Amino acid sequence: MKVALLALTSATCITFALLCGTPQCSAAALSVTLLDRDGHGVEDAVVTVTPVGARIAVPAVKSAVMDQRDRAFVPRVLAIGVGSRVEFPNNDSVSHQVYSFSPAKRFQLPLYKGEVHPPVTFEQAGLVVLGCNIHDTMVGYIYVSASPYFGTTDAGGVLALKDLPKGDYRVAVWSPYIADPAASLDRAVHLEADAAASERVVLQLPLRARPEPRPRRRDWDY
Amino acid sequence: MRRAPLLALLVLSTLAARGQDRLTLDGAVDLRWVHASGETSFQNGGLGITRFDPDHDGLELGRALLAPNLRITDIVSLQGVFDTYGDHNRNPADVSEFYLDIRPFPWNSVRWRARLGAFYMPVSLENRGVGWSEVYSITPSALNSWIGEEFRTIGAEVEGRWLGASHGYLGDFALVGAIYGWNDPAGALLAERGFALSDRPSTLFGYLGSPPLDFYHEIDHRPGYYGGLSWRHHDRLEVRALRYDNRGDPAAENAAGNYAWHTRFTSLGARLEPDAHWTFIAQDLDGNTAVGSDNEGEEQFYLKMRAAFALASFEWARERLTARYDGFHTHQLSGEFGPRNQDGHAWTFAFSHELGEDWQLVAEWLKVASSFPPRLLLGIAADQTQTQFQLAVRYNFDLRW
Numbered sequence: 120m121k122v123a124l125l126a127l128t129s130a131t132c133i134t135f136a137l138l139c140g141t142p143q144c145s146a147a148a149l150s151v152t153l154l155d156r157d158g159h160g161v162e163d164a165v166v167t168v169t170p171v172g173a174r175i176a177v178p179a180v181k182s183a184v185m186d187q188r189d190r191a192f193v194p195r196v197l198a199i200g201v202g203s204r205v206e207f208p209n210n211d212s213v214s215h216q217v218y219s220f221s222p223a224k225r226f227q228l229p230l231y232k233g234e235v236h237p238p239v240t241f242e243q244a245g246l247v248v249l250g251c252n253i254h255d256t257m258v259g260y261i262y263v264s265a266s267p268y269f270g271t272t273d274a275g276g277v278l279a280l281k282d283l284p285k286g287d288y289r290v291a292v293w294s295p296y297i298a299d300p301a302a303s304l305d306r307a308v309h310l311e312a313d314a315a316a317s318e319r320v321v322l323q324l325p326l327r328a329r330p331e332p333r334p335r336r337r338d339w340d341y
Numbered sequence: 342m343r344r345a346p347l348l349a350l351l352v353l354s355t356l357a358a359r360g361q362d363r364l365t366l367d368g369a370v371d372l373r374w375v376h377a378s379g380e381t382s383f384q385n386g387g388l389g390i391t392r393f394d395p396d397h398d399g400l401e402l403g404r405a406l407l408a409p410n411l412r413i414t415d416i417v418s419l420q421g422v423f424d425t426y427g428d429h430n431r432n433p434a435d436v437s438e439f440y441l442d443i444r445p446f447p448w449n450s451v452r453w454r455a456r457l458g459a460f461y462m463p464v465s466l467e468n469r470g471v472g473w474s475e476v477y478s479i480t481p482s483a484l485n486s487w488i489g490e491e492f493r494t495i496g497a498e499v500e501g502r503w504l505g506a507s508h509g510y511l512g513d514f515a516l517v518g519a520i521y522g523w524n525d526p527a528g529a530l531l532a533e534r535g536f537a538l539s540d541r542p543s544t545l546f547g548y549l550g551s552p553p554l555d556f557y558h559e560i561d562h563r564p565g566y567y568g569g570l571s572w573r574h575h576d577r578l579e580v581r582a583l584r585y586d587n588r589g590d591p592a593a594e595n596a597a598g599n600y601a602w603h604t605r606f607t608s609l610g611a612r613l614e615p616d617a618h619w620t621f622i623a624q625d626l627d628g629n630t631a632v633g634s635d636n637e638g639e640e641q642f643y644l645k646m647r648a649a650f651a652l653a654s655f656e657w658a659r660e661r662l663t664a665r666y667d668g669f670h671t672h673q674l675s676g677e678f679g680p681r682n683q684d685g686h687a688w689t690f691a692f693s694h695e696l697g698e699d700w701q702l703v704a705e706w707l708k709v710a711s712s713f714p715p716r717l718l719l720g721i722a723a724d725q726t727q728t729q730f731q732l733a734v735r736y737n738f739d740l741r742w
Contacts, residue, residue, distance in 0.1 A: 213741075214362035216415065218446050221507055227446045229415045232361055248507040252416070252446055255513065256576045258506045295511065327511055330575045338469050338476070341461060 147310035148281040150317040153272050153292055155326055160276025164294035165198045168268035168280060171287040178267040187211050192249055192259025198271050201263050204238035216252035223247050223263055260295055285312040298324040365410045366740040367471045371403030371733055379727030383534045386551045388716050390537035390709060391729045402427030403733055406472045418442045422472040426541055435544030437472060450507055454500045459545055462494050462567055463517060464583050466612040466622050478691035479705040479731050480540045482650035483669040484626045489542030490549060491530050491556050496521025512574040519567050525560040525589050528602030528630035532644050535683030535713050536669040560601040561593035580611045592634040604630040618655055625649040633676055642676030659695035685711030703733040
């Protein structure tokens with residue numbers, strides 16, 4: 120009997136685990152889809168889902184990597200939680216000098232190649248714009264989220280989040296290529312326990328052109 | 342000589358951090374097979390306005406260059422460009438540019454940059470290769486050929502660039518200004534010959550053309566200036582405007598018989614790269630030059646100039662195709678030796694193919710038709726048409742320490 124009860128408990132746990140992904144099983148899931156005017160998914164946009172009227176849990180401290188290749192930051196847009204550490208390896212054929220003068224994080228990494236500098240910690244939420252002091256056309260973005268619920272959209276413009284406690288949230292999207300005013304893209308959502316919700320954000324203005332750097336290995340800045 | 346150990350120490354100390362590009366050496370060798378038709382080139386005593394002519398074609402050295410860059414500190418580097426063109430220059434090899442480049446890290450939206458030494462002014466939108474080389478064809482436009490021939494900033498330049506990315510804009514806006522000297526003869530070659538299409542720029546200590554001219558003298562002890570604007574949108578659009586005035590005193594002459602020319606112009610240009618394949622460039626230059634003691638009177642030699650071009654280029658895989666139309670014009674308003682009125686236009690077509698990382702093949706055909714009355718003094722018609730076909734093999738390298 121005891122064995123049978125144990126087996127049943129385990130089975131229930133496994134079922135719950137399969138359903139929810141974690142033992143905290145009152146959690147909700149939210150899928151956000153970002154579409155342009157023509158109905159195509161918008162890739163690489165940052166989506167943040169922030170609890171309204173509830174205490175914001177501190178994001179788990181994680182490590183992330185912002186690489187440099189072919190005179191560009193890879194990825195061009197990186198989303199991290201506040202307190203996270205970011206490594207800046209330079210895997211390009213030339214040296215770079217990385218800087219940011221954004222209020223959320225001011226720093227500079229003197230001229231280097233390879234992995235020379237220790238990771239940089241981003242203690243403040245906000246947008247950090249990266250540049251290279253030698254190559255003006257190199258621009259990268261680190262979006263530091265105060266909320267633990269965030270991510271970037273996939274090729275279809277979709278970000279799927281799970282394990283959100285039930286409650287009210289504000290959904291915001293950001294990308295350097297979105298021309299729509301940021302406030303017009305905010306959405307309020309209510310999440311019920313054990314339920315999956317979805318939200319669609321459709322842009323009204325055309326996307327700004329994405330840079331398409333050409334392999335100008337030997338170009339000079341004349 | 343006493344400074345040599347100090348310099349060596351400086352080089353060694355900056356090289357201590359190996360592999361960080363403290364010292365880089367860019368270089369290129371450009372060999373040509375040329376077939377030219379038409380009159381004798383200005384390079385060889387004629388008034389032809391291409392670099393080569395029927396008596397000087399076949400196998401030629403286009404250019405060989407070495408461009409070392411020494412990074413003295415994180416924000417200060419020393420850039421040199423040394424080259425040879427294999428023609429009757431005063432020196433077998435010479436200096437094109439030599440300057441300190443200072444770029445502090447931006448701590449707010451404005452990034453400052455200063456250059457001190459001898460360098461090209463920021464005017465051309467097509468000469469963006471190593472050592473100011475043309476990247477869309479072999480021969481630059483008439484406008485930028487002239488810039489390369491008669492102008493080098495020997496002085497100080499400061500640029501303030503407003504970095505829009507941090508404010509959500511995808512562009513930068515820059516103001517640039519410079520004060521310089523030692524460029525008083527600028528204008529002499531234009532008056533002598535008119536515009537040309539030539540990828541043979543002047544060097545700091547050499548001669549150009551025949552009769553030989555040199556351009557880097559301070560004659561009137563009055564500094565010149567230029568001021569400009571530039572707007573960059575992403576990597577896609579760059580718009581430039583520049584006002585140049587060397588503030589020459591047309592009455593001044595040095596002991597060697599070089600005059601100070603008062604040369605002024607305004608240049609406007611834009612380069613658009615709408616996608617990964619196309620490039621469009623248009624540029625216009627409008628100005629005048631004067632020499633002679635009779636200030637702005639009938640006796641003074643006064644010449645107006647205007648040149649413009651439009652270029653379209655398509656690149657794919659390892660290939661590039663370019664077409665360019667040039668129009669150019671000079672008009673003498675007063676003074677002797679005239680009328681030095683030039684009217685011309687040119688078509689240039691180029692095809693290039695990358696052979697691996699370091700080798701490049703470029704074929705270029707250009708046809709230029711021009712009218713210039715001083716040719717009558719050489720016993721040839723004022724109206725001349727020249728064609729020039731070049732096949733270039735280029736080898737590029739870069740070494741890094």
